[in-house]
Each structure stands twice: as structure tokens, then as C-alpha cells.
Amino acid sequence: MPITRINIGPVHPSTHGVLRLVVDIDGDTVKNVEPHIGMLHRGVEKLVETRMYMQSPPYMEKLDYISPLSYDEAYVAAVEAALGVEVKERAQYVRLIQLELQRIASHLFFIGTLCNDLGQMFTTFMWAFEDRDKVLYLLQEATGSRMFYVNMRLGGVVRDLPPDFAEHALNFLDYLDKRLKEYESFIEKNPVFMERMKGVGVLSRADAIDLGVTGHVLRASGISYDVRKDKPYYVYEKLNFNVKTQQGGDNFARYKLRMEEIRESARLIRRALNTIPEGDALGMPIRLIGPSAKNKISMVSRELPRGEALMYLVADPQRPYRLSIRSPCFINLAALGHLTSDVRLADLFAIMGSLDLVVACVDR
Amino acid sequence: MVETDHDSKEFVNARHEMDALVAASMKKYEAKPNVAFSKLSELVKSMSLSKKLVGWSRKNSLWPLQFGLACCAIELMDFGAARIDAERKGYLLFRPTPRQCDVMLVAGWVTKSMVPEIKRLYEQMSEPRYVIAFGECATCGGPWWESYNIIRGIDQVLPVDVYVAGCPPRPENLFAALMKLQDKIGGKIED
Numbered sequence: 283m284p285i286t287r288i289n290i291g292p293v294h295p296s297t298h299g300v301l302r303l304v305v306d307i308d309g310d311t312v313k314n315v316e317p318h319i320g321m322l323h324r325g326v327e328k329l330v331e332t333r334m335y336m337q338s339p340p341y342m343e344k345l346d347y348i349s350p351l352s353y354d355e356a357y358v359a360a361v362e363a364a365l366g367v368e369v370k371e372r373a374q375y376v377r378l379i380q381l382e383l384q385r386i387a388s389h390l391f392f393i394g395t396l397c398n399d400l401g402q403m404f405t406t407f408m409w410a411f412e413d414r415d416k417v418l419y420l421l422q423e424a425t426g427s428r429m430f431y432v433n434m435r436l437g438g439v440v441r442d443l444p445p446d447f448a449e450h451a452l453n454f455l456d457y458l459d460k461r462l463k464e465y466e467s468f469i470e471k472n473p474v475f476m477e478r479m480k481g482v483g484v485l486s487r488a489d490a491i492d493l494g495v496t497g498h499v500l501r502a503s504g505i506s507y508d509v510r511k512d513k514p515y516y517v518y519e520k521l522n523f524n525v526k527t528q529q530g531g532d533n534f535a536r537y538k539l540r541m542e543e544i545r546e547s548a549r550l551i552r553r554a555l556n557t558i559p560e561g562d563a564l565g566m567p568i569r570l571i572g573p574s575a576k577n578k579i580s581m582v583s584r585e586l587p588r589g590e591a592l593m594y595l596v597a598d599p600q601r602p603y604r605l606s607i608r609s610p611c612f613i614n615l616a617a618l619g620h621l622t623s624d625v626r627l628a629d630l631f632a633i634m635g636s637l638d639l640v641v642a643c644v645d646r
Numbered sequence: 647m648v649e650t651d652h653d654s655k656e657f658v659n660a661r662h663e664m665d666a667l668v669a670a671s672m673k674k675y676e677a678k679p680n681v682a683f684s685k686l687s688e689l690v691k692s693m694s695l696s697k698k699l700v701g702w703s704r705k706n707s708l709w710p711l712q713f714g715l716a717c718c719a720i721e722l723m724d725f726g727a728a729r730i731d732a733e734r735k736g737y738l739l740f741r742p743t744p745r746q747c748d749v750m751l752v753a754g755w756v757t758k759s760m761v762p763e764i765k766r767l768y769e770q771m772s773e774p775r776y777v778i779a780f781g782e783c784a785t786c787g788g789p790w791w792e793s794y795n796i797i798r799g800i801d802q803v804l805p806v807d808v809y810v811a812g813c814p815p816r817p818e819n820l821f822a823a824l825m826k827l828q829d830k831i832g833g834k835i836e837d
Contacts, residue, residue: 292763293763299719300716320759321757321760322716322754322755323757323759324755325793325794328794329792329793332792341789344789347717348720391720411728411729412729414724415724415729428816429721429814642717
């Protein structure tokens, strides 16, 4: 059969954003996938150079709108490293709790949209969004806004945790434990789901290293690498963070790994809430950022829900001279062509869903 | 389900009381019993009935286009999920093809490379079609108004019916905007 070239996107329900794929198909078999990116490019790295240090976090949050707080924190950490600001101890706990809550919200979103991409499980989408909303309410309680929090300041946070927060969060985590069991029994007993997830889109250990993928794609191929463990920041080491891995390397392993990661995050939040020290967590006022930062360079790597992000910052007195972002989604998108060679066309969307790309993060 | 006993003593008493109240108030304002009906029929006669009927049916079955650009699309998905049941107000399922849709929600920043695509989607929708600029980026460029690759608001390209402020607007906000659009289609709000 002759090879046909078809165009998917840029507006397509399964691409999670504005991504255009040019796919060569032979019958129903995918021969080549060519992603065309840049439909959401808005020049964040250039815009940041014209903004004061603490005007930039809102821009950073819009890089990855499913887990905004993580990018916010990564940027602020880069500025802190350049200016030599220490983070207060209680603030470290507060940041960790909020980051892990954000990770849970992001992973729930992943599970919901993945099942939606597979086409027949709208129920999971509804469930996952309901539970994600509960996390967003918790974060709203802590930071005052629903989606873009901008809660990080140099050396601390903008708002400390409210008095009832621990109780509400622990209640939610108990609820989530039960809920995750329900998800698993509901999803994994579905033969269609298992058929489309198990053994599809297999990425071997060697290929994962060669392609340089990060985050859940890497750990699902059996490689135990997590920035929270290997280059620990904040109190992750103190709270005994364990890296979760899966051996399969297929779609199912990536899904299963995220389920495990939700549990691990919940465990971390519980421990952090129980051991959080008293004290001051508020960050320093913005006006105190002085001219001490000339020509200082910092490079900070953080484990976002989608993988390792690297922030390279060259500091100037008032604003970043240069900010370069290594986005995990861009790296993981590079593996798409390898994963989708000789699969069925319908599996292309299952694989894309399991890679969990955010196109704004790819395009920047 | 609790069933009301229509013959019980309390119920009969309450009904008599209500009747007495209505009679008293009608006497007070000298209103005749059929005044509401006659006013309604006057209203219908004075305006074109078919126009009203078409507007009413149109506004109660709006099909939004499943189309998201950026962050606001996440709130759009939340709007379509369990918490807000928009179907009770006449917003049916999000459809992935523009040919079946009436409402286009532009949710996110509009880059220069997306403009032709959005125009094409809009042209594929059948008349009458409505556009909602959802969020700050689609309204005026939002935080990216200085960027070299962004157009400052979708209204430079398409006619916009309702603007929604917020970054991102909450799902409830979108619901309010859609009800505003209903009012506009039904003729309650002039253009």
C-alpha cells in the first residue's frame, strides 16, 4: 500500500493543546510522526528579561498550566541560588506540602485525560476532575487563588498555611486513599483499557537513556532517577522520600507509576504536616532585592510532575540577564517518534496521552 | 419521597388561607384574575412571535466547540466536568468538529501562527455563530501583550459576543458568560 501523509491538529481533542502532527501511515500503521511545534510560542525567556525578578513568577506559572506552582518554585529557587538567599525552615515544609499537593492535582489530571483519550471512559475523567477540584480547593485555601497561585517569595512564601489547613489536608488524603483504590479497581478491570495500555509504546531501558527522557517516562522504564532523591532539595531527604519505578516501559507502566507517585506524595504530605516546625515562613519583601547580584549564574534543577526541569539564570541587579529553561515536555516529546514507529494509528493517541505533554511547556 | 396528603386538615387549612390572601391582595390592587394572561398575549402580539420562538429554541440548545489553546482550556475542561452541570441550562456536549457547533470559546493566548487556523475554524461553523473571548489573553493579550508573537485579543480577528475577565476565569465565571450569551440570543440584551 502506498504511504499516506495525514495531518493531525493543530486543533485536535487528543493533543492536549495546540500541537500539530504530520503522520505517515501505511494502511493503519504509523510509519513516521513529525511533530510541528511553536503554535503556542510567546517568548517567555525574552519577556522575563524585561521584568523585575518578582514580576516573573506569573509568567513561569503559565509554562505548565497543569502544575503551575512547580515552575513558580523552580524559578524562585533559581533566583534564590543566584542571589544567595536561604529558605526559612518552615517555608521549606510549606513549599514541599504545596508542591506535592500540586503534583497530586497534576497526576489526577493525567489519569482523567488519559482515560478520556482512550475514548470510552468519560467516567474516569469526571471522577478525576472532581478529586482534582478538591486539591485545588485546598491550594486555594492556602494561597488564595484557584489556578495560578504565585505563592513563592525569595526565602519563603507569600502566605503561610492557614490554621485549619492541616486538618483539611489530612481529611482529603484519607479520602484520596480510598478513592485511588476505587480508581484502580475501576480502570484496571476494564479489558479495553488494559488491551490498549499493556505492551503498547514500549520504551526499553537503553532507549530511555539514549533519548534522554525524564520524569515518569524514564522511571517507568526501570531507571531510578528522581531529582528529589538524587539532588535533594528542601526536606525531601529528611522525610525519607522513596523513588518509585516500574519495569514495563509501556503505557501501563507509566500510568501505574503515576498512581504510585500520588501515594508517595500523599505520604510525604502527611509526614510534613506532622513534623512541620513552628516559626516564620514568610519571604522577604520585594524591595530588598539589591544590586548584589551582578553577573551571578545559577543552575537549578527541579523534579516537576512531568520530569526534570532545569533553570539556568544569569543575574543582573534588577532583572534576569538571561533565563534559559530546559523543559521536560520538550524532551519527552522527542521520544514520541521512537515510541510510535509501527504502531496502530489509534495507539498514537494512547501513547501521546501517556507521555502527558503540555504544549505550552514545549513551546515556551 | 414524601407524599403530600392533599386531604389532610393542615393542607386544606393552608389552601384556604392562601386563597384568602390572594383574594385580599386582588381586591387591594383591583386586579382582575386574567390580567396576567392578557398582558402576555399583548406582548406576544406586539412582537414577532416566530422571532421569539426561534431565539428561545436557539438559546436553549447551544453546542460549544471543543477547542482550547492554553491555560484557560483547563478551566474549560473543568467546566465540562462533574461539578458544573451546564446541560441543565442548555449547553450540550462539547463537539470536536466546528460544523456541529454554535459557540466558539477562545480560551488562551492567540499566537500569530494560530490566527489562520482559528479563522478557518470560525468559517467552518454554521450561522448563527457566537464567539466568547475567555480569559485575559483572548480579551486583550493579557500578560503577553508585549510579546512579539501574540495578537492582543481575538477581537482583532473575529467578532466577539461576550468577554470574560480573569486569569484564568473560574468555571462559574464561564457559566455566567454563557448565560449572558443566552440573554443576548434571546433578545434580553441589545448588541
